[in-house]
Amino acid sequence: MSKQTISTSQLTLIMASFLTAGSGLSLTKDSIVFAKQDAWFTFFPAMLYGFLISFCIIYLSRGSVESTLFELIKKLAGNTLGSLINVWLMFYLLLSVSMDLRELSEFVKTILLYNTPTPVIVLCILALTVYLVRAGIEVLVRVNHIYYLITLIMFLTLPLLLLNEVTLGNLRPMFTSGWPGIMKGSFNFLGLYGEVLIISAVTFAFTPQREPGKVHPLLRGIMLGTFLASMMMVTLLVSIGTSMGAKAVYPNLFVLQMIHITDFLDRLDILMTTVFIPSLIMKICMVYYALCECTCSIGQTKMESRAYVIVLMPLVMLFTKFSFENVIDLLHFESHVWPLFTLITQLPLLLLLMVMKWRRKRSVSV
Template sequence: MEKGKISSLQMAFMMYPTIVATAILGVPSITAKYAKTDLWLSPIFAALIGFLTVYIAYKLHQIYPKQTVFQFTEKIIGRIPGKIFGFLLLFFYIQNTGLILRAYAEFVVGSFLVRTPISVIMLSMILLCAFIVRGGVEVLGRSAELFVPVFIFPICILIILLIPDFDFKNIFPVLENGLMPPIKGAIIPGGWFSEFFLIIFLLPFLADMKKGMKSGMMTVFAVMMTLIVVNFLVLFVLGSTTPSKNYPLMNVSRYISLANFFEHVESAVMAVWIVGAFVKISVFYYASALGTAQWLNLSDYRPVVWPIGILIVIFSFWSLPNTMDVNRNDTSVFPLQGILMQTIIPLLLLVIAVVRKRNRKGTETSRMD
């Protein structure tokens, strides 16, 4: 079905923007509503979900190295329950790919291309991603390897240019109300960290399988540090007004002014968003197409790429009617849904798989005796 191979570094490059791209724009303000001045602590607690998710995915792959998540689920909990969970997982990924596409288009139209129909933005992105997905995991890995430096560079430039506007007093008081506010603020970004379960679709194609766990864990750490830095950046510039901003990183970028000449660098945030969204949508799209083919027991996933693309666009239009509902979904529905489907249920599957493996070994030992 997929004969391509990627390195563990390419997997890391695929997963890093997949998590960070959408998180750096809206999550700082969402986190600040709960954690206030301690919003920089929330990514540390949220990252624990990421570390756990990577561990679960890697261990499941170790137990069933040559099988997909849809195949080994049927072995763990039975054929019919496995098919039901596989369908729910596919629905989750296809729907959320549509919502990511919608959020991308809403941001682009709302902030820059105001008179451009949102359908044009969405269709052009999904068309580009479809060609990448049809190219296979190697093409996706190389694309991510090419675009990640373009993704990181504008963020570094933003940090350097905003240093004169920093007010370090905004960090105080630290832990005024204890640890609970930053822990509550970690629940929503925890939904983003649960997306690391996507490596279950990439691990079978690693050329250096032994580095899979290390690569995944290092990516979680890199994402955590990026979110901490972005939260500090927003906090030091916007202070107590952070919770009231929809896209605080965009607001922060408007503070940059060097000699009344170098201004209006919102385009840097736009570049980060477009590149990151492209990689993120492509990875979700690939998982949806590959998963659909595996669930249907097809020999190749490429014939379903275009139909899945149409479904993604349909979900992007029909799932949520307006921007307010998109934002409400990001804060109320997706985090809990994501943690349930990508961390809690896989953890239960891993526990059942380990117990069954031990029972099988115990039975074989008793037969030998």
């Protein structure tokens, strides 16, 4: 891969977009079920896991000349074991991109295209994803930079648009669910924050300018994404309360539908949703880009990742079609299975890589 040049602000915003887009649809529902009015605290324990992943990646990338984490795996573990590890990561990325594609497709079908078959919507989104990914990662982060600033404005103005619906009493009494409820609600977000690895896996190719004394852009992105997601959760709780939030399939959409400025401006949810959807598409593009990079690192012959962009399209389409029977299965998998699968995949892998790198550095110094 050619050397990339991406600014620290672009890296921060792509990470923040990744988190806010992932938490914006249905994950908040199960967190409210467990933590009730304390659900807005549930992002912070999961944020610590995102920090842990980022610190591991920063350590692994220090002094490395490889362009991606997948190449570093082959260097540290050897061609055979490294290729096997990358095959498992390829399966992980396939699940991630198919889950996001199916979730966005079901969401679009629910709010816009009622009579359109889900596979048709999936194909359209996937075709757009392939087009954007072929343009390269620099184009992706630039497009995200524009759209996420618009999304940021939407997030910040949403509490003002809902002032007539706010009931601050919905946040009281605090800490009634206790730490067990907060931790159970936070478990749903571990899968999302674990996907920080997907962005981090390709940050080896990034060459942001060094900023001595400042927080790493990956960490800044996690903090910004957590702040916005927590603010959205607070807005949801004070607007519709825990009872409606726990029952709605898409609680945040229900909040948007409550915006009524005048008698003739009562469908702003459509406008604000179409602003939010590009962030979801950017998330899918980044996962798909990482999937292409992972695939091209398998085997002995190194190929350009662009060669796999179109080749992987039928495989992703089939995975998206047959992985989940319906939206209920998808939401259950995303909230209960995906976090556990993420922990089982990531923690042993990162621990193994860090030990390998430490031993390699020790042998070189000796």
